Amino acid sequence: MLEDKTSKFVLFGGVLIILAGAFAPNWIVNQFMFGFSRALAIVGLMVLWRTGLVSFGHAFYFGLGAYAVAILDIQLGVTDVFLRLLAGALVAGLAGFLLGFILRNYRDIFFAMLNTAISMVLFGIVVKTESLGSTDGFAISMSTIFGLAPETKYPLFVIITSVGVIAALLVNYYLKTTYGRLTTAIRDNEIRVEYLGFSVAHAIHLKYTISTILAGGAGALMAMSLGQVDPESMINWTVSGELVFVTILSGPGNVIAPFIGSLVFEVLRTYAFELAPQAWQLIMGATFLTIIFFLPGGIWSLLEKLGGRKNGK
Amino acid sequence: METFLTILLDGLQFSSYLFIVSAGLTIIFGVMKILNVAHGSFYAWGAYTAAFFIGKFSDMGMPDAMGFLIIIAAAIVVGLILGFVIEQGILKYMYHRDEVLIVLATFGLFLVLEDIILIAFGTDPYFAYQPMALLDSVELGGIIRDVYGLTLIAVAALVALGCWYLLNKTKWGTLLKAVIYDREMGISMGINVPLVYTLTFIGGAILGGLGGAYIAPTISVAPGLGTEVIVLSFAVVVVGGMGSIAGAAIGSIIIGILRALAVHELPQVELFVVFAVMAVVLVFRPEGLFAPAKPRKI
Amino acid sequence: MxxxxxxxxxxxxxxxxxxxxxxxxxxxxxxxxxxxxxxxxxxxxxxxxxxxxxxxxxxxxxxxxxxxxxxxxxxxxxxxxxxxxxxxxxxxxxxxxxxxxxxxxxxxxxxxxxxxxxxxxxxxxxxxxxxxxxxxxxxxxxxxxxxxxxxxxxxxxxxATADNVAAAMYVKEKYPDLKGYTGINQNYAWGQDSWRDFDLTLKQIMPNSMASDKTQFPKIFAGQYGSEISAMSLDKADLIHTSFWGGDLEAFIFQGNARGLFKKKIGVFTVGGTAAYRLGKKLPDGLVLGARGPYGILVRDxxxxxxxxxxxxxxxxxxxxxxxxxxxxxxxxxxxxxxxxxxxxxxxxxxxxxxxxxxxxxxxxxxxxxxxxxxxxxxTENGYGITKYDDENGENVVTDVKFYPGSCIMPPEGVNSVDWIKGGMKGAKC
CATH class of the missing domain: 3.40.50.2300 (Response regulator)
Known part of the structure; x- marks a missing residue:
């Protein structure tokens, strides 16, 4: 499972980043935590995208994961980082599994729109319900690790990076299994896939559930890194758009791509916001269009090209 | 009875501007198969342009009745410029790409257009209340209503009638329908499809702009205007059936009245009721309540 | 070199x-x-x-x-x-x-x-x-x-407690016969707290006036209040409390004014002060206006x-x-x-x-x-007044301004605002 180049690179890169993080200033550690938290959701969206499915509503699962952490914190005082992560991923995954029975029959724009509708229902409920924090959301207390309250953010950073590494390895493995490989095949001709004796519905259902577990985990990790959840920046449709944006930015080429893409996104946003607070959306939108037009394979394809040139290919 | 009438009028008023905006969205989808997220920006641009010039002209001492001309002019100018530039500059090169990818491109456009609004008009909210003040108010169902809001219903009806006439009674409409049903057939029949696309997109953009321009006098025109309206019009076209004008009309009436009912009777559910309906329709009737008949291709 | x-x-x-x-x-x-x-x-x-x-x-x-x-x-x-x-x-x-x-x-x-x-x-x-x-x-x-x-x-x-307790006291002084009241507030901490404090205080000091069961909490920055204004117009309450501020406040005043809302109902604006200078003649007369304390138009002189x-x-x-x-x-x-x-x-x-x-x-x-x-x-102290357009100078003024000392409108140290109001505002020094 760990023999291929990607797995080795993920392991090596993960260890390197964890070591480097010990010496990095806080704000850089923050960027990595936000970036890698989001990357988890992007990995899931990438799996869907390879099959030709784009969800314009995954903020639903992202938000579920984040709010699971918040509710656990406020109602039961759960602060353990692993319990929180698990709860976020499970709640979102369960919702995704159940809704998957319906969504697996949808394609194209209908798939995108039904996801949007579902996420907006949750948005409408949260915004209008005071006990769910309405527009303000909740502040989240610092996470503990096996009962210990860390002094710095570094331990959380190590955990997020490790979770990212494990997720990347697992998804990378999954993509090599038979069901995992049923991506382009489904996109191109579903009937042919059925004739070959595979159930398209099952394949899509599994992919969908995987993507929702990852999105929920991402939401939980994001909530813990930020220390805050609110509907506008966790559930609204613009968040779903943002997730898709990072997916396209990263490119579907490899499970490493979402991590690089998310980091680029995070840094881009930080600087766009600092340098041009009134035009940061413009910068993001323009980047997005440029990618769609000139770099359909995302940043990953660019890296591949550069790497290829270096090797003299 | 009073409550009933009030809810009906509130609902229809809300439906009316939703319909004008959604009609544009659904026409573009019907003809070009593009779900245009940037449509929300057309709405916002229409609102801003109208509000800006209504204020400017009023400051210059022009009669307030000019406001109505400005509203129409703003919609046309915004639609023509944005529609033409976007279709010719960007979308034209994307027609061979995946439908979903085009949606994403329009999302990128949406982000860009939102910020250009900020840069062009600043962040201060605009209030273009002059046309509303001009028309005064009447007492209806025990409460005072502004006449301007009621004219909105008439304008929506006119738009609906116009669309129906254009589609069913003109040569243009026949061409358009031919393209809607079968693009390749249209081309082989000698229809200039690229031109049809350009004109359709501009027409849709003008409707989006008109929705914004006409509602502008009754709201505070502030940044973020397009964000909410675009998902609402998605809900409308999904409920009614994507690509159908009649569907957009029914969809906006359902959503407008439901929302008004919620505000009056159960304010907590006001926001989510719209999307719950959208989700339910998608689950049980994905083609929408009034989807246009689909031709069978062999 | x-x-x-x-x-x-x-x-x-x-x-x-x-x-x-x-x-x-x-x-x-x-x-x-x-x-x-x-x-x-x-x-x-x-x-x-x-x-x-x-x-x-x-x-x-x-x-x-x-x-x-x-x-x-x-x-x-x-x-x-x-x-x-x-x-x-x-x-x-x-x-x-x-x-x-x-x-x-x-x-x-x-x-x-x-x-x-x-x-x-x-x-x-x-x-x-x-x-x-x-x-x-x-x-x-x-x-x-x-x-x-x-x-x-x-x-x-x-x-917020100070703003709304003071508002309620001012209402009691000015409109002792008030029968019912309703409110429109943004649905986040500020709007919810403001309404809660105002409502609880009136329940304490004017037990004969009734709160409406349909108070409105539109989303912050909604900017469009047509249905809400209809609903409040139909409501039997004769007073509307709002903690709207900024652009929402101005939009609500414009839209409410066009619908004659403030002719039929008393408007209590806890953050209305900013509108007084910006809206000029478009601000209706007779609103109860606060500025979140002794600031702005209330203390100009x-x-x-x-x-x-x-x-x-x-x-x-x-x-x-x-x-x-x-x-x-x-x-x-x-x-x-x-x-x-x-x-x-x-x-x-x-x-x-x-x-x-x-x-x-x-x-x-x-x-x-x-x-x-x-x-x-x-x-700090907190005050309210009533709006009036001064034709002579072409600007808004506030009349009947009254200030309440801080010790009268805020809970003593260690007491939670809501508990304090519910408990009858013990220890208030007015």
Missing amino acids: KHNYLARAVGLAAISAMTLGAGSALAKDAITIAVPSFLTGGAAGPFGIPAMNGAKMVADAINAGKLPAPYDSKGFGGATATIEAIDEGGGATKQVAEYRNLVEKRGVDAVVGYISSGNCQALAPIAEELKQFTIFATCGTPRIFEEAPRKYVFRTMGH RDSALNQWFVNTYKNLYGTYPSGPAYQYGQAILAAKIAYDKAGSDASDEALGDALRGITFESFSTTVEMSLGGGHQAV
Whole structure:
């Protein structure tokens, strides 16, 4: 499972980043935590995208994961980082599994729109319900690790990076299994896939559930890194758009791509916001269009090209 | 009875501007198969342009009745410029790409257009209340209503009638329908499809702009205007059936009245009721309540 | 020649390094204060920009040593402050990320500002976590200091409870026969707290008036209130309470006015003050108007040297009278100066906190006592008046202004606002 180049690179890169993080200033550690938290959701969206499915509503699962952490914190005082992560991923995954029975029959724009509708229902409920924090959301207390309250953010950073590494390895493995490989095949001709004796519905259902577990985990990790959840920046449709944006930015080429893409996104946003607070959306939108037009394979394809040139290919 | 009438009028008023905006969205989808997220920006641009010039002209001492001309002019100018530039500059090169990818491109456009609004008009909210003040108010169902809001219903009806006439009674409409049903057939029949696309997109953009321009006098025109309206019009076209004008009309009436009912009777559910309906329709009737008949291709 | 140059350059560098080093060992010459406020969005024009103007004006005057006595010493503990204007828009989560950047990446010395209660509530625990000296200028939810004790976070003005208890008392005095009341408030901490406090207080002091069962809580920055206005017009209540502010406030006034809402109902606007200068004749007469304390139009004529300096300088600089947010941000910057003067310009965040905790100081328009929340939450008087358009001078004025002392409208130390009101407001000194 760990023999291929990607797995080795993920392991090596993960260890390197964890070591480097010990010496990095806080704000850089923050960027990595936000970036890698989001990357988890992007990995899931990438799996869907390879099959030709784009969800314009995954903020639903992202938000579920984040709010699971918040509710656990406020109602039961759960602060353990692993319990929180698990709860976020499970709640979102369960919702995704159940809704998957319906969504697996949808394609194209209908798939995108039904996801949007579902996420907006949750948005409408949260915004209008005071006990769910309405527009303000909740502040989240610092996470503990096996009962210990860390002094710095570094331990959380190590955990997020490790979770990212494990997720990347697992998804990378999954993509090599038979069901995992049923991506382009489904996109191109579903009937042919059925004739070959595979159930398209099952394949899509599994992919969908995987993507929702990852999105929920991402939401939980994001909530813990930020220390805050609110509907506008966790559930609204613009968040779903943002997730898709990072997916396209990263490119579907490899499970490493979402991590690089998310980091680029995070840094881009930080600087766009600092340098041009009134035009940061413009910068993001323009980047997005440029990618769609000139770099359909995302940043990953660019890296591949550069790497290829270096090797003299 | 009073409550009933009030809810009906509130609902229809809300439906009316939703319909004008959604009609544009659904026409573009019907003809070009593009779900245009940037449509929300057309709405916002229409609102801003109208509000800006209504204020400017009023400051210059022009009669307030000019406001109505400005509203129409703003919609046309915004639609023509944005529609033409976007279709010719960007979308034209994307027609061979995946439908979903085009949606994403329009999302990128949406982000860009939102910020250009900020840069062009600043962040201060605009209030273009002059046309509303001009028309005064009447007492209806025990409460005072502004006449301007009621004219909105008439304008929506006119738009609906116009669309129906254009589609069913003109040569243009026949061409358009031919393209809607079968693009390749249209081309082989000698229809200039690229031109049809350009004109359709501009027409849709003008409707989006008109929705914004006409509602502008009754709201505070502030940044973020397009964000909410675009998902609402998605809900409308999904409920009614994507690509159908009649569907957009029914969809906006359902959503407008439901929302008004919620505000009056159960304010907590006001926001989510719209999307719950959208989700339910998608689950049980994905083609929408009034989807246009689909031709069978062999 | 070349050699000479080099030697001189090395010498200069050494000298400047020495002076720099020496300087920072004693006291800093310059500090950076981040001032977040709404620079974009509907709240910018009526609220965020005047707030920022107030902060900049006061900071400039302090840097130049031009404030009236007793604040006429130059600088913040001698140091010149640079104001970094930060946009407060985009929601609490984005603000949390921004705040972390401000502190950890940009390394600002102090953060002074914030208008939205949602942002303050989200940032209070983050400021504590990062141990960053922070003064909230305007935001109003009482929960910030009632939920947890704070060490690094301060608020230099009264909170929502003061606004709404005072509003209820004013209503009782002016409209003793009130039968019913309803409200329209934004659905976030500020709107919910405001309505709760107003409603609970009226239940206590006017038990014969009935609250409507259909109070409206539209989304913040909705800007469109057609159905809500219809619903309230049909409601039997004869009074409407609102804590709308900024662009939402102005939109609601325009839309309500066109529908004759304020002819039929009494309007109580707890943050209406900003509209008085901006809307001119379009502001209806007869509204009950507050300014979240003794600020803006309510105190324009107070003739203390500090207040007259504030009003006149602001008018000269920006061409309009200062509204509430300008005062509130100016007051928070002044508090920062007091803390730096006491603790020194190179003081730690802890020392700055110690310097501000529990003190009483004379601000531009009023006396500020930092006496709640363990000395972190200010108590000031609060007032209301009735709007009237003055045809002669072509501007809005307020009549029948009445002020309530802080001890009358805010709970005593250690008591939660809601419990205090429900318990009959024990210990209030009116």
